[in-house]
Amino acid sequence: GKEKANELHSEMTVFDLPAFAEDLLTFMGLNRLEGEENDSDDESIAHGFLPNNAWHKLGAEAERYFRRSPSFHYMLGSFKADPPVPRQRIE
């Protein structure tokens, strides 16, 4: 109520953390469990299951807001010592 009043007066939106968290879960594709909300007394845990790629999906969106340098990855030249002598091919 108070936040709403402030909003009406100053046109300023206050950052609503619970809403942000809910919107993040929606963005990540949370499969909500129906009817569980009322039963549980633990309000802070999301009621549902995130898909395996939930954070990857969020990360892919986040990448667009960063200027991250791509890294160069290689195998050749990364070894420290001479290779071991392989056994003879079994014919």
Add this chain to the structure above:
Amino acid sequence: TSQVQQNLERFSGTQVDQKVSELVQYLLVKDQKKIPIKRADILKNVIKDYKEVYCEIINRASRTLQQVFGLQLVEIDTKHHIYILVSNLPCLDGENLKQSPVLRRVPWVSDTPIVRCRDDRTAKLGLLTVILSFIYMKGNAAKESDVWEMLKKLQVEPGKRHEVFGNVRELVTVEFVQQKYLEYSRMPNTDLAEFQFQWGLRATKETSKMQILHFVAKVQSKDPTAWTSQYNEAAAAEALSHH
């Protein structure tokens, strides 16, 4: 200056060329883990006997990184001489990305399955961005306990092993801090041993308050200007960084 010129004359052009090339390779290798690179390590591992022409070498390496790779060498800490690499290619807007699935990094481009991808680098960026968003929207600093409380809503808890992130506490308080994405410090003016998070130096170079505000706006389907206080601060920061 004549001193620099004299130093350069003592070394052959090809010797200096080779050092520039070695430095570029070194910076690219060191960037694999995203741990900032120290000048002391550069001098020890690459420059060695060419200390007198260090400035020339690093300037040329910096120019080469830009011209060939589109990467910018940024000295994030001018006191301790610590460097990172940042992409300075123009960010693609939504219209460009619609036409470019490859550039949008659609998962099908990679032949590896998304599930449990080593591409957890991308997933980690998702987690980091949530934390950076929270810090900014809360006024540029956030109590550690508040951060963990927020993450708990997202099914991420410091005490539990996470399927994607593994040891989350270590990822957030050690890895992200080493990479200089986050700054982790004791809270001022308190008897309690409470810690707080702030943006690290890398975060300020790889993204910006305005970009993070756009991220929050995207997630919440709002206009960035809706958060007047944060928008004004972000706009002011944009104006400053253009000077």
Add this chain to the structure above:
Amino acid sequence: MATPMTDGHRRFLQVLMSHGIMEGSVARTLHRNCCEIHKGCGTKCYNGMSLKSEFIINPWYAVYYAHDKLDDFINVVNIHLQPFFMQIRKGMSEDDGKTYYALVNLAETEITKMASDYTENELELFRKTMDAIIISENGFASSTNILNLADQLKIKKMKKKEAEQVLQNLVQDKWLSERDGEYTLHTRCIMEMEQYILSNYQDLVRKCNICHSLAIQSQVCETCGIGMHLPCAGKYFKAQMEPHCPHCDEFWPHEIPGSKQPILQL
């Protein structure tokens, strides 16, 4: 003076740095995107014509035309990468015969040894795995064999679970390829390591009798011992009713990859 690099070239390079290896058609799409986003590429992007209209006029011409431009585009990048011993290479996958582009490292120096993707212990497991793949008859090593190798590491023995995680990382980073618990070298690995493998495993490796490239997976003539890539064997024997070895003329005893008709059992 080399053709200067543009933002289009730089973006293409950055995407390839991130992905490591890219299938030909994806690379062509990326090339087109990079040129369209960054107008005024150094090379003329289809003389200003959109690829779409080319396709409408003559699909075959467009494909050929586009291939040429991509390779020219990549040549520009490669000239500039030369001082850093990096190269965008074009190669064929032993699995599907498709063309791939990979960004590879060409140097073996004190600096390249500072790579930190894998620990020394993990790299030792990778090398032993590579050994096992190369000495095998068909170019595959079973996960059982590899996990047993984890118990023989010099630096520190690796637990099976830890070794499994390393193998998983190697597959996801596209150094190894896995199929039904059997591992072989990923196309990316072959494209980068070809010279290294040819010089370090001289007596053990085969070159394809058809395309003369290194053959990790291959079909071998039981009489004279020549080998062929599976896609190359498929192409070579495609029209033959009774396939015969191109070298010794003996009957080819293997199933022809991609062939519809069953092989007659002698």
